[in-house]
Amino acid sequence: MVDRRSALCFVSSFFFLSLLLFDCVAVAKQRTRFDELLTLLRLRSTLGLKGTDWPIKGDPCRVWRGIQCDGNGSIIGINISGFKRTRIGKQNPQFAVDPLLNLTRLAYFNASGFELPGSVPYWFGVSLTTLRVLDLSSCSVNGVVPVTLGNLTSLVSLNLSRNSLTGSVPSSLGELSSLSELDLSRNTLTGALPPSFSSLLNLTSLDVSSNYLTGSIPPGVGLLSKLLYLNFSSNSFSSSIPPELGDLVNLVDLDLSINSLSGSVPLEFRKLTNLRNMVIGDNLLSGALPADLFGAMSQLQSLLLRENGFSGNLPDAYWSLPKLRILDIAKNNFTGMLPNSSSGPNADVVDISSNMFYGELTRILTRFSAMYLSGNYFEGKVPDYVLRANASLTRNCLQNEKRQKSSEDCSSFYTAKGLDFDDFGRLSRRTVIILASVGGGIGFILIFILLPILVVLWMRRRGREGQGGGGDRPKPVTEASQPPKGAQTFDLSRLGNAFTYDHLLQATGDFNDANLIKRGHSGSLFRGFLDNGTPIVIKKINTKESKNEGYIAELELLSKAGHQRLVPCLGHCLENEGQKLLVYKFMRNGDLASALFRKSDNEGDGLKSLDWITRLKIALGAAEGLAYLHHECSPPLVHRDVQASSILLDDKFEVRLGSLSEAYVQGDAYQSRISRLLRLPQSTEASSSGAANATCAYDVYCFGKVLLELVTGKLGISSPDNAEAKAYMEEALQYISTNEKELVTKILDPSLLVDEDLLEEVWAMAIIAKSCLNPKPTRRPLMRHIVNALENPLKVVREDTNSGSGSSRLRTNSSRGSWNAAIFGSWRQSASDVTAVQAVGTTSGGSSGRNNNNGNSSSRRRQSSEIVPEPAAYGEDVVLR
Numbered sequence: 001m002v003d004r005r006s007a008l009c010f011v012s013s014f015f016f017l018s019l020l021l022f023d024c025v026a027v028a029k030q031r032t033r034f035d036e037l038l039t040l041l042r043l044r045s046t047l048g049l050k051g052t053d054w055p056i057k058g059d060p061c062r063v064w065r066g067i068q069c070d071g072n073g074s075i076i077g078i079n080i081s082g083f084k085r086t087r088i089g090k091q092n093p094q095f096a097v098d099p100l101l102n103l104t105r106l107a108y109f110n111a112s113g114f115e116l117p118g119s120v121p122y123w124f125g126v127s128l129t130t131l132r133v134l135d136l137s138s139c140s141v142n143g144v145v146p147v148t149l150g151n152l153t154s155l156v157s158l159n160l161s162r163n164s165l166t167g168s169v170p171s172s173l174g175e176l177s178s179l180s181e182l183d184l185s186r187n188t189l190t191g192a193l194p195p196s197f198s199s200l201l202n203l204t205s206l207d208v209s210s211n212y213l214t215g216s217i218p219p220g221v222g223l224l225s226k227l228l229y230l231n232f233s234s235n236s237f238s239s240s241i242p243p244e245l246g247d248l249v250n251l252v253d254l255d256l257s258i259n260s261l262s263g264s265v266p267l268e269f270r271k272l273t274n275l276r277n278m279v280i281g282d283n284l285l286s287g288a289l290p291a292d293l294f295g296a297m298s299q300l301q302s303l304l305l306r307e308n309g310f311s312g313n314l315p316d317a318y319w320s321l322p323k324l325r326i327l328d329i330a331k332n333n334f335t336g337m338l339p340n341s342s343s344g345p346n347a348d349v350v351d352i353s354s355n356m357f358y359g360e361l362t363r364i365l366t367r368f369s370a371m372y373l374s375g376n377y378f379e380g381k382v383p384d385y386v387l388r389a390n391a392s393l394t395r396n397c398l399q400n401e402k403r404q405k406s407s408e409d410c411s412s413f414y415t416a417k418g419l420d421f422d423d424f425g426r427l428s429r430r431t432v433i434i435l436a437s438v439g440g441g442i443g444f445i446l447i448f449i450l451l452p453i454l455v456v457l458w459m460r461r462r463g464r465e466g467q468g469g470g471g472d473r474p475k476p477v478t479e480a481s482q483p484p485k486g487a488q489t490f491d492l493s494r495l496g497n498a499f500t501y502d503h504l505l506q507a508t509g510d511f512n513d514a515n516l517i518k519r520g521h522s523g524s525l526f527r528g529f530l531d532n533g534t535p536i537v538i539k540k541i542n543t544k545e546s547k548n549e550g551y552i553a554e555l556e557l558l559s560k561a562g563h564q565r566l567v568p569c570l571g572h573c574l575e576n577e578g579q580k581l582l583v584y585k586f587m588r589n590g591d592l593a594s595a596l597f598r599k600s601d602n603e604g605d606g607l608k609s610l611d612w613i614t615r616l617k618i619a620l621g622a623a624e625g626l627a628y629l630h631h632e633c634s635p636p637l638v639h640r641d642v643q644a645s646s647i648l649l650d651d652k653f654e655v656r657l658g659s660l661s662e663a664y665v666q667g668d669a670y671q672s673r674i675s676r677l678l679r680l681p682q683s684t685e686a687s688s689s690g691a692a693n694a695t696c697a698y699d700v701y702c703f704g705k706v707l708l709e710l711v712t713g714k715l716g717i718s719s720p721d722n723a724e725a726k727a728y729m730e731e732a733l734q735y736i737s738t739n740e741k742e743l744v745t746k747i748l749d750p751s752l753l754v755d756e757d758l759l760e761e762v763w764a765m766a767i768i769a770k771s772c773l774n775p776k777p778t779r780r781p782l783m784r785h786i787v788n789a790l791e792n793p794l795k796v797v798r799e800d801t802n803s804g805s806g807s808s809r810l811r812t813n814s815s816r817g818s819w820n821a822a823i824f825g826s827w828r829q830s831a832s833d834v835t836a837v838q839a840v841g842t843t844s845g846g847s848s849g850r851n852n853n854n855g856n857s858s859s860r861r862r863q864s865s866e867i868v869p870e871p872a873a874y875g876e877d878v879v880l881r
C-alpha cells in the first residue's frame, strides 16, 4: 500500500517540479493534481487566506490545513473553519469563492465561522453538484437562500445557521432527498415553512429556530419519521400544533417554544416515548394536561411548559417521571395541591411560580435542588428543606415570610375553594381595622360636592346624553362609563339603596358623636354598620342650614358617572325635608399615606410596609383614576391635589380617588363660578398658583412624586410645600438612570425586599416617576401613557435598554411604541438614536445575542413612533444628567 503510493508520488512529482524537494516516501496521501493546486491558490488569494495555513511550498493534499483529497489527487474536502484572513484579506472580505467551480469532485465545504459577507452564489446549486456537506454557519452570509440549492441532491448536511439570510425558505429544498441535517436557525427568514419539507424523508435533524417564520406548522412534518431533533423555537408560528407530530416516534428533542401556537397539546404526543426534552413554553397553549400525555414519557428529562395558559391540576405522574431534571411550568394557570411524597429520583430545578397552587409545601420538593415557588397560594409554615434550598417564596400565603399576598386575597381564594385559610398562622380574628382616615382636610367631604357641580355645570352647557356606571369592582379606564352628558333628571335606582332614616339612625347609633369622623363643609361624616355588618360612611347634609344643594349634583354625578376609581356610593336617604343622607362604601385601607406603613399586626411592634406588588397596583389604580379625569371627562378635569393622602384604598387595595376639592376644569374656565358656588375661601395655593396649576401636566408632576414615594418609601414626598422632601427628591432623582438598574437600589425603600425580576419593575416605576417630574410641563407624559407604562413596567426597561443586544422579546401587538415614546420622550437624546436602535434590531439577526423581534415588530415600532411624535425639544434635557 505504502509502496504503491510512494511510487505514484514519485511519478507524479515530475509534474510538480516546484515541489520536488518533498520527501514522498513516508506520505500516505496523493499529490494534488496540478490544475487543482492552481485553483486552490486562486481561492487562497480571493479569500485572503494565510500562507501559514496553505503554504505555497507545500502540497495541499499533504500539508495544507483542512484539505482532503481522493486517491487520484483531486480535492474532495475544504475546511476553512476557524481560519483567519491576512491583513490585506481582512480589508475587503467577500464571499468570493469562484475558483470552487473548478473543483469538480468537491464533496465537503466547511467555512463555519469564517467571514463571508455577501450572498450564497446562485451557481452553488448548479455547479457544486457533488457536494455532500455544506456548512456556512456563522459566516455573516446575507441575501436569500438560492433556489438552486435544491439541485444539490447529494447533500447530506446543510448548515446555514447564524447568518443574516432573508426572504423565504425556498420550496426547492424539499428536493434534497438525501438530506439528514438541515439547520437554517438564527437568520431572518420570513414566510411559511414550505409543505415540500415533508419529502425530506431522510432528515434526522431539522432546526429553523430563531427566524421570523409564520403560518402554521405543516402537518407533513409528521412524515419525517427519522427525526431525532426538531426545533421550531422563536418564530411566529401560529394556530394549533398538528397532531401528526405525534408520529415522530424517534424524536428526542422537540422545541416549539416562543411562538404563537394555540389550542391544546395533541393527545397524539403520548406516542413520543423517546422524548428527552419537551419545550413548548411561551405560546398561547391552554387546557388541562391529562396524566398519560407526558406522564408516560420514561426518558423525559426536561419538561418546559412555562408562560402558556394551561390550567387544571398537574397530574402526579408528571412529578414522578423517572429521569426528570427540570420541570418548568411557571406562569400558567395550574392549580391543585402538591403531591405529598418524597420518593423519586433527585432532580435539578422546579419552577411552578405564578400559578394557582395552594395548600402546604410538601416533601415532593425535597427532590429538587432549586425551586421557584412564588406567586401561588401556598400556606402554612415553610419546611426546612425549602428554606435550605433558598427557594423563591414571595407572593404566597406563607407564614413568617416577607412579601406575601394580602390576607384578604388569600382568604378569599381559600374561601372560594371551600377551604379554611390559616391566616398566616393567626387563628384569632384580626383586630378590627381602624376606620380609614380619609383625604386631607375638608377634601373628603368636598369630593362629593365639587366634582358633581363641575359636571352639572358642564352638562348644562352641552345638552347631551350620558350613560351611567354601576357595580363596585374597579375596571380599567378604557371600559369606564362615560361622564354624564345632559338629562336634567337622574335615575335614583342606579344609586344603590334608598335607606330609611330609622335604618341609618340605627347604623350610626343615632349619629352618636363617637361615630363622627369629621365635620366638613358640605356635611358631617359618620361611620356606621349596616344590619349585615357592612361598614359604611354616612354623610349628613343639613340643607336648611347651609342651603346646600350640592348633594343633588353629587347624586346626579354618581348616578351617571360614578367611575370605578372614585369613592363608591351605596345609597341615600332623601325622605327628610331639611336633612339628606348619602351612604358610601367604607374604605378599609384608608389612604396611601397611612397604608404605606402600618403597625404590624403580626409581631405586635414594628411597622409593616406594603409589598411591591401592592404598590404597583396602587400606582396603576391612581393613574387610571387620573387618566379618567384627564382624558375621558370633557372638558378635562384636573385633580390638583394629587398626593398620597388623596389616594383612598379599599379592602383589596383598589384605588378610589378622593380629595377632589381642588379639582378644576383644565384651562380654568369655571374656576370662579365654582368657587362662588361653593363659597370656597381662596386657599393660599389657589390664589398664588391656582391658574398655573390647573393643567393636567401639574397632576402628572404630583403623581410623579407619589410614584417616588412608593419606590423610596419616604413619606411626605408627595405632600405639597415640604421643603425637606423636596431636597430629598432632587437627590433621589440622580439615582434614576435608564442605563443603570442597580443605581435605583440606592434609593429603594429598605423595607422592600425585591428579587431581580421585581427590581426591574421598581426601576421602571422610578423611570416613569422621573419622566413625570420633568421640570418642563410639555415634556411630561400624558396620564394615559403612564397607565400603559405601569401596566407593562418590564417593557419600559427592557425595550429601551436591551434593543438590539438583549434577550428580551417583543411580542405584544399593542401600540406600545406610542406610550413608550411618551415616557422616554424626555430621555432619548435624539430621534436618530431611536432609529439606530431599530436598525440594530433588524439587521443584526446573525449575531448570537440578537433581539428576537417578531418579524414585523420593528416596522411596527417605526410606525408608532411616527404616529406619536417625540417631544419637540430634544437634547436640552434638564432632569437627566
Ligand SMILES: *[C@@H]1O[C@H](CO)[C@@H](O)[C@H](O)[C@H]1NC(C)=O
Pocket: 070, 071, 072
Ligand atoms: C481515479 O481515477 C480513475 C481514472 O479516472 C478512476 O477510475 C477512479 O475511480 C478514480 N479514483 C477515485 C478515488 O476517484
Ligand SMILES: *[C@@H]1O[C@H](CO)[C@@H](O)[C@H](O)[C@H]1NC(C)=O
Pocket: 079, 081, 082, 110, 111, 112, 113, 133, 134, 135, 157, 159
Ligand atoms: C465545520 O467545522 C467546525 C469546526 O470549526 C465543526 O464544529 C463542524 O462540525 C464542521 N461542520 C461539519 C458539517 O462538519
Ligand SMILES: *[C@@H]1O[C@H](CO)[C@@H](O)[C@H](O)[C@H]1NC(C)=O
Pocket: 065, 066, 079, 080, 081, 082, 083, 110
Ligand atoms: C475544520 O478545521 C478546524 C480548524 O482547523 C478544526 O478545528 C476542525 O476540527 C475541522 N473540522 C473538520 C470537520 O475537519
Ligand SMILES: *[C@@H]1O[C@H](CO)[C@@H](O)[C@H](O)[C@H]1NC(C)=O
Pocket: 035, 038, 039, 101, 102
Ligand atoms: C476553471 O474552469 C474554467 C471553466 O470552467 C476554465 O476556463 C479555467 O481555465 C479553469 N481554471 C483552472 C485554473 O483550471
Ligand SMILES: *[C@@H]1O[C@H](CO)[C@@H](O)[C@H](O)[C@H]1NC(C)=O
Pocket: 112, 137, 138, 159, 160, 161, 162, 181, 182, 183, 205
Ligand atoms: C450548524 O452550525 C452551528 C454553528 O457552527 C452549530 O452550532 C450547529 O450544531 C450546526 N448544526 C448542525 C445540524 O450540525
Ligand SMILES: *[C@@H]1O[C@H](CO)[C@@H](O)[C@H](O)[C@H]1NC(C)=O
Pocket: 125, 126, 147, 148, 150, 151, 172
Ligand atoms: C437547478 O434548479 C433550478 C431551480 O430549482 C432549476 O430551474 C434548474 O433546472 C436546476 N438545474 C439543474 C442543472 O438541475
Ligand SMILES: *[C@@H]1O[C@H](CO)[C@@H](O)[C@H](O)[C@H]1NC(C)=O
Pocket: 177, 178, 179, 202
Ligand atoms: C437515506 O439514508 C439511508 C441510510 O441512512 C440511505 O441508505 C438512503 O439511501 C438514504 N436515502 C436517500 C434518498 O438518500
Ligand SMILES: *[C@@H]1O[C@H](CO)[C@@H](O)[C@H](O)[C@H]1NC(C)=O
Pocket: 185, 186, 209, 210, 231, 232, 233, 234, 253, 254, 255, 277, 279
Ligand atoms: C432551539 O433553538 C433555540 C434557538 O436557536 C435554542 O436556544 C434552543 O436551545 C434549541 N432547543 C433545543 C431543545 O435544543
Ligand SMILES: *[C@@H]1O[C@H](CO)[C@@H](O)[C@H](O)[C@H]1NC(C)=O
Pocket: 309, 311, 333
Ligand atoms: C385561571 O383560572 C381561573 C379559574 O380557575 C379563571 O378564573 C382565570 O380566568 C384563569 N386565568 C387565566 C389567565 O386563564
Ligand SMILES: *[C@@H]1O[C@H](CO)[C@@H](O)[C@H](O)[C@H]1NC(C)=O
Pocket: 340, 360, 361, 362, 363
Ligand atoms: C405529608 O406527609 C407527612 C408524613 O406522612 C406528614 O407528616 C405531613 O403532614 C403530610 N403533609 C401534608 C400537607 O399532607
